[in-house]
Amino acid sequence: MWRWRVCPVAVSRGYMPFCTTQEPHQANPSRTSQATHRPVTPLTLCSLLEMGFSETQAEEMHEGAMKSRGKHVPSVLTALLILGLNPSSILKIMQKCPEVYSLKGADLQQRINHLRKMGLVEGSLQRMISHYPKVMVLPIKRVNMVSRLLREKCLFTVQQVTDILRESPEVLEEDLAQLEYKFQYAYFRMGVRQAEMVKTKLFGxxxxxxxxxxxxxxxxxxxxxxxxxxxxxxxxxxxxxxxxxxxxxxxxxxxxxxxxxxxxxxxxxxxxxxxxxxxxxxxxxxxxxxGEDKYNDDDDGQHRRKHLWNTGYKKDRK
Structure with missing residues (x-):
């Protein structure tokens, strides 16, 4: 037996229904309360209007959802609305990064929670997502790799790493070797220290x-x-x-x-x-x-060391 009920979503005008969900009717009420609610009806223009989108915005959002064939668009929109983003901002996010249509709401919420744990508080988090929506589709493992490199190889503090990610989220997609090279260039060749790098948004x-x-x-x-x-x-x-x-x-x-x-x-x-x-x-x-090590030959080694200094980065090879 299945019973239908309406899922409310908090928006600026109060609670409004946007989709129908179904959940198993079970004798045990505790198990019923823990059931996961999943949208089973496709996204409609009516449901988008109920979320607060204008007619034009709803049509564009609906068209994008149909093209992407995303099966979890309602749950994704729910997560973005709960985050505090308005319909206009959400539409711009989808235009910049259509891959968001294909996300699952649970995966998106997990990534949002992870960014919060990294120190991106309300306001900063919304601005970051609006400016760089690709952060929502990047694996958590990738975010952790960049964060670890900045802390362990470049010796930034935890707060400085948070500031870098907030102001220059593009670093999350940058090649790790190039990212480290950029730091080494600024540090050794230009004589710039970490605090000044963060202040001037060097990684942007x-x-x-x-x-x-x-x-x-x-x-x-x-x-x-x-x-x-x-x-x-x-x-x-x-x-x-x-x-x-x-x-x-x-x-x-x-x-x-x-x-x-x-x-x-x-x-x-x-x-x-x-x-x-x-x-x-x-x-x-x-x-x-x-089959020789390029740093063992005296003449070539001297030339190589000079070349690395000219480019600003003497790379350690292990």
Whole structure:
């Protein structure tokens, strides 16, 4: 025997029904109360209107759900509404990341709870999901891997890791080796410490953009790598003036250069990086053929160490 009942969803206008669910009719009331309610009717325009979507929004949401063939869209929408997102924000999330249609409500809720445990409180969590909805489809294991790298390899505090994830959630998809390289470049080559990296949202920039802006200043004699005591012969510009400004402001107030000069330099840097990539690939292939460690040969080792210092990252190989 099955009985039907209406599932309420809390929205700004109060409790409104959006879907029909069925649950087994059992003699034991305690087991009945623990039953998992699952939508068994497809998402309809009527149910979307009852959730608070406008007619236009409901039609677009319904069309997206049909294209994705998601079987758990009602439960996903429920989780997002309970999180405090309004229908307009939810529609934008679905437009940015259609993969959310294919999620299960329980999986989505599990990922939301995990982000909360990482320190992303209300307000920050909603902004993060709205700005970067892909965080909802990334496996929890991936989030933990990035968090562990930032804490253990880059020595950020737990709070600093939370700040990085909140301000630059794109790091969750970045290649781990490249992410560590970016940190090492800023730390050793530019002399920037963790607190300043977080404050200036360094991880929101690509590695190529970071290197280009820094090296352009360096080759113009306007930036110098600090020594072991953190001292330089010139006054380096603050990191916020290098990274947190528009290209126009950077060129006119920091680099004191023209747009043409910077763009030519950008092309030269891209060519240098391409050549470095080919050299690394060639060296790797050559070492495999010879069966030798590239760091054991004196001449090649000196050249290699110099090359790594020029790129800002002396990578440990274990």
């Amino acid at each position: 920039l690509s590695l190529s953009e970071l290197r280009c802006r820094h090296c352009f200043l360096e080759r113009r004699g306007l930036y110098q790598t600090p020594d072991k005591k953190g001292q330089t012969l010139i006054a380096n510009p603050p990191l916020k003036d290098v990274l947190c400004v528009s290209e126009e402001t950077y060129l006119t107030q920091v680099a004191i250069a023209t747009v043409e000069e910077f763009h030519v330099f950008h092309k030269l840097m891209a060519r240098e990086q391409e050549e470095e990539g080919r050299e690394d690939e060639y060296s790797s292939d050559e070492d495999e053929e010879l």
